[in-house]
Each structure stands twice: as structure tokens, then as C-alpha cells.
Amino acid sequence: MSAPHRLDRGHTDDLMTFLAASPTPYHAVANAAERLEKAGFRQVSETDAWDADTAGASASGSGGKYVLRGGAIIAWYVPEGAAPHTPYRIVGAHTDSPNLRVKPLPDIGAHGWRQVAVEIYGGPLMNSWLDRDLGLAGRLTLRDGSTRLVNVDRPLLRVPQLAIHLDRAVSAEGLKLDKQRHLQPIWGLGNDVRDGDLIAFLEEESGLGTGEVTGWDLMTHSVEAPAYLGRDKELVAGPRMDNLLSVHAGVAALTAVAGGSKLPYIPVLAAFDHEENGSQSDTGADGPLLGGILERSVFARGGSYEDRARAFAGTVCLSSDTGHAVHPNYAERHDPTHHPRVNGGPILKVNVNNRYATDGSGRAVWAAACEKAGVPFQSFVSNNSMPCGTTIGPITAARHGIKTVDIGVAILSMHSVRELCGADDPHLLANALVAFLEG
Template identity: 85%
Template sequence: MRTPSGPFDRGHTEDLMSFLAASPSPYHAVASAAERLEKAGFRQVEETDAWDGTTGGKYVLRGGAIVAWYVPEGAAANTPFRIVGAHTDSPNLRVKPQPDAGAHGWRQIAVEIYGGPLLNSWLDRDLGLAGRLSLRDGTSRLVNIDRPLLRVPQLAIHMDRSVHTDGLKLDKQKHMQPIWGLGDDVHEGDLIRFLEEETGLGEGDVTGWDLMTYAIEAPAFLGRDRELVAGPRMDNLLSVHAATAALAAVAAQEDLPYIPVLAAFDHEENGSQSDTGADGPLLGTVLERSVFARGGSYEDRARAFAGTVCLSSDTGHAVHPNYAERHDPTHHPRANGGPILKVNVNNRYATDGAGRAVFAAACDKAGVPFQSFVSNNAMPCGTTIGPITAARHGIKTVDIGVAILSMHSVRELCGADDPHMLANALVAFLEG
């Protein structure tokens, strides 16, 4: 993972770009992470099966979430965990239960707004469609239509002169429904029949779906010296990718004092309250079963949790050169300045002084710098899975991430050095 020449590794960043392109939905993201872990020797375990206490790497998949862990040789039942937490979902436009719509000769797809996207960034983009199809036989299948299929057309300036004086105003219901063809008649079931044909399924095989739009433009290096990366879903697949790489790197080591864990949840963008979200029981159940599978008691579980630390890794805000006054005047995180430590005394982030010391030690060991982020007192502060994880499981949690611009846009922007510096810091943290 680490390179003698310094923290920046173009290969790591290029692999991140491939990961982003291969992960247009949370379901694809966990499949991509699982594929990387399989290559590192991890094996999937089913939640419905009995678990054993054998050493090695294991992971569970549930919908758009993955929890993976590595049990070192000789790990005691009360061995604490070192967890990197992240989330797999991003704001977007998601297909409604009755998707077929249209008017005035245009065929459209009915969508619902997921999370808090920058709606203007979705206008006049070539959009694909991806997600999960649930089948009549009880199985599911991933689908990815990776070509220009949909588009949300913006109203021409000639018909909205007020945009110059009043700004662009978008009605989420009326103005965000994408077009995907021409026709005067709306035929119920058209979209699902189209997807059945595209995926080689029979008519009527699909009985449920979780589908979302995405911009098909590939991630790319940007800038005079290619020192920036522009791409989709960096919030928060950048952290999922770094954590997956870090877990795979430490799994080859011996004498780890902790059990390293990756926990990538779904539904962070709308509150985390689901069976695959950070506010659900998934992580706690997996950790407890790991303790009990190694012959541990409830006392061992309590001792393991008491010594556990979680890094909640999510993107944060780099100082914006056009809106510097919106940032705290003494905290201006910069691209390629290293990962950020996120602090909010009202516990919108979970970091405290002891947590800062843990992260500072990891960065020092990794040889990477880090920066601090706090919000301007006049601006509401966002939040992460960090406070939820800390409160739900009683686990020491620290909020960190990478500073980006254009958060929640269809394409976000970060420094090309920062992803690998984050991954190196995560390796050092998981090593203990």
C-alpha cells in the first residue's frame, strides 16, 4: 500500500476511478468491494448459517451494505476491533414503483429524489440506469444500462428570462422527470420489459426493483498537471474504496493486535434508518457473532467493544475559492493537503480529543499530513454515520475523510493525491 517515494500513487487513484465507474449503485459498490476482498483471500459467510471461529478474512453482504473483517491467528474472544465505517449510497434520482409516464409526445420515467442532490447538476446530462432487480423466483440480479438512456432537459433561456435575476428554481416533482423516448401513449410496464430484455430475462420475471439514474461520463484526471480528479459518487465511494484496499493490505500481516473491520452501509444520505443503514443492527450483530463464534461470552463482548475504535470516513468540504466566506475563517482544508479530521462540538461529528490523538498517530505512522475541518458557526453542520455508530454501539468513533468540492453534485472533485493518503492512514489505523 505505501510507497517509498511518498503518499501519492497514481495507480491507486486510477483504481479508484475504475471502482467509481463500476459502482453506479450501492449494490454494485458492495459487489465491487467483495470482488476485491475475494482476491485478497476473504470468503463470504451467510447470515443464516452458523459461524465458526476460524481465522482469516470474512464478509457478509446485505443489500447495499457490506461488513468485512479479518480474524488474526490467535485472536482472543475479547480482542477489540478497529473499524473503518463508510457508506455506499449517493444522492440521485430513483425510479418510482409505477415508472412509466409521459406527456405531449415525450416518454418519461417517473423518479423520486433520493437524499439531497444538487438538482441543477443533473440537468442536460446523459444518464444511465442501474440497480437491483428482484425476480419472481426469489433471487435478485444487478442491472446496469451503461449508455445514454435518459435525460432531464432544462428549460431554454428564451422561456425563462427570470433565471438571470431570480436564479434557477426547480420543482422536484415537475421539473426533474427524465425523458427516454417519443410516443403519445404511455404503456404500463414498458421500462421493466425493456430491462428484462436487456438482461436476458423473460417477460414477467421481474417483480420488484431498486433502480437509480447516474451520469455515464467516466471519472477523469483534471487540471494543468492532472493533480485533480473529477468523478461521480466520491461521496462516499472514495472512502469505501480506500477502506477496502486498506483491509486487504493488512489481512496479509501477522500479529495484528486488533481485528480490522470494514463496515460500508447504505442509506446514509437519508438518515441511516434501515436494516442496511448505520442506525440498524447489522454492524453490532456481526461483531457480536464474531466474538461468540470464537467462544466468547457477553463479558468478552463488552470488553472487546470497550477497546474498539471506529474511523467514520466520509467526504468533507475543501475551501471553495469562490465562496471562502462560507467556511470557518481559521480552517481551510485544501485539496492534496491530506485527509481531514472533522470536528463539531455539538456532536454532528463524533470526534473528541482522544479520537484526534488516535487519528494523529495513524497519520504519523503512515507519513501523511492531515487537516482539521469545522463548520462556520453561521452555517448548519452536516453529519455522518459517526455519531450514530458511537451512540448505538458505545464505540469510540472519530470522523475523518477527504476534502472535496461540489459535494452532492452529479460529479464531484478532489485532489488526486488525497485518496491514496487516506488509504495509507487507514492501513496504519487498522494495524494499530
């Protein structure tokens, strides 16, 4: 018999709060960690020696554990008495989204305008960043090596579009943007552009002394709040759903199952950075972070390499990322027989050329979880004439040799500064993830 939904529209309300509070990967993992702490999880350091208690595996362990590294977080809960070879159930996601990121020499200007030099991160819908009130957020590194999060969450910058009077062909021929020349935001007036102005401003905003900041990872974000949309408020518009929607659902699912003493698997959340540009970093899915932490957990519980091999062989990962809902104005761009709809439940993503990692046996795992949760799901494949995107799924499967299934939520306006999803799909996804982690 299907289990009742554990999460409802209140989960979607909470998602909107999470989106608004997480303008960067660094803020997203900090907010995820705060939620995990409230559920009894405790942070462990990669530089400390791990024993059974540190890894959360002994009878005296204080529940789940997590590791933070930059814009990535790995969290897990080891049930009491779990053997070293106990397999994992992993929800994988990513914390980064396409945006405009500040260059090393940010202070520029021309013709009486003060501007900030930015670089394009990932593959944003660049037109969606025009004429938006933008804030600035990220991570500051101080002289002593410590870091400080900063979030100027008010209208600070703007990328102004050229008026139609100066580009008469734009409506007929489409907008053409040069990434270098046309996307540098303005943030004030003046001819006296001075090196260091932006960082000095952020030092003041953060209550730091002049010259304390020696490094930074900064990015722009729309300050418009997430909101319900539609006659019956059946839709949600907001930023960074790709892929904080999955990160949020993963945190909710992991905290929901933590504390269960009869779990047949060790539930894990793995939220990586840098998916939007290939995942090749020390915090990306193509790096050693996940494998190293899972191995250390095995060894901390007294396991051997043989136990590690057995655990990985029985492990399944759900790579949860957003996918494409059928677009009413461009239905011909979709596969003619696969039209995922918003509020129709999460999607199973399939590509026989392994752009997604799903195969038939993985589909069965996903179908069982959805059946247990009482959640409907839909299938997604790309139109054969359109190139297919990819996810952390194939990377995770290939790097760690674990069965991986690509799933997610169908949205519109993917990679826009403001995306659109169904208001029910976030909690339907979270409930399916709960059932999957419970086994």
C-alpha cells in the same frame, strides 16, 4: 520513524475504475466483494450457524470474511490466535449517494414524450442533474426471490432544462426547480405510454424472460467517465465520491493488512447504505447489522458477553466520509481559520455539538495513524453561522458505545452528479487507514 506510503497515484487510477463500475450501492458492494475475494476473503451467510472457522478465527480458517446485505458490506480479518475479547479497528463508510430513483409505477409521459417517474433520493444538487446523459442501474428481484444487478451504462435518459428564452429571469434570480414537475427524465418519443415498458426493457437488457422481474430498486447515474482534470492533472472529477472514495480506500486498506499475524486488533470495513437519508434501515448505520456481526464473531471464537463488552470497550472506528474543501468563490462560507485544501491530506472533522463524533482522544488516535503513515492531515470545522452536516460517526458511537472519529477527504461540489477532489488525497487517505488498521 514514519512508514513509507504503501499506495500512490495508482490507487487513484483504481478509484476511478471503481467509481465508474459502481453506479449504485449494490454494484459498489459487489465490486468490493470481488476485490476482497481476490485477497482471500470469503463470504459467510447470516443464516448459517457460525463457528470459529466460519468467523475466520481458527488456525484452519481461510482468511478474512465478509457479509453482504443489500447495499451494505461488513468485512473483517481475525489474526490467528486472536482472543475473543480482542478489540476491533473499524473503517466506516457509506455506499449511497444522492440521485434520482425510479418510482413503483415508472412509465409516464406527456405531449409526445415518454418519461420515467423518479423520486429524489437524499439531498442532490438538483441543477447538476439537468442536461446530463443518464444511464439506469440497480437491482432486479425475480419471481424466485433471487436478485440480478442491471446497469444500462449508456445515454438512456435526460432531464432537459427549460430554455432561457422561456425563463428570462433565471440568470438574475437563480434556477428554481420543483422536485415533482421539473425532474422527470425523458427516454423516448410516443403517445402510447404503457405500464410495464421500462421493466420490460430492462428484462430484455438483462437477458430475462417477460414477467420475470417482480421487484426493483433502480436509480439514474451520469454516464460521463471519471477523469483527471487541470493543467498538471492534479485533480479528479467524477461521480459518487461521496462516499465511494472512502469505501474504495477502506477496501484497499483492509486487503493490505489482511494476512498479518501480529495485528493487535481485528481490522473491519463497515460500508453502510442509506446514510444520505438518515441511516435508519436494516442496511444503515443506525440498524443492527454491524453490532450483530461483531457480536457473532466474538461468540464464534468462544467468547462470552463479558468478552463482547471488553472487545467493544477497546474498539475504535474511523467514520470516513467526504468533507468540504475551501471554495475559492465562496470562502466566506467556511470557517475563517479552517480552510482544508485539496491534496493537503485527509481531514479530521470536529463539531462540539456532536454532529461529528471526534473528541480529543480520538484526534490522538488519528494523529498517531497519520504520523505512522507519513501522511499530513488537516482539520475541518463548520462556520459558526452555517448548519453543520453529519455522518455515520455519531450514530455508530451512540448505537454501539465505541469510540468513533470522523475523518475523510476534502472535495468540492459535494452532492453534485460530478464531484471534484485532489488526485493525491485518495491514496493519502488509504495509507492513513492502513496505519490505523495495523494499530
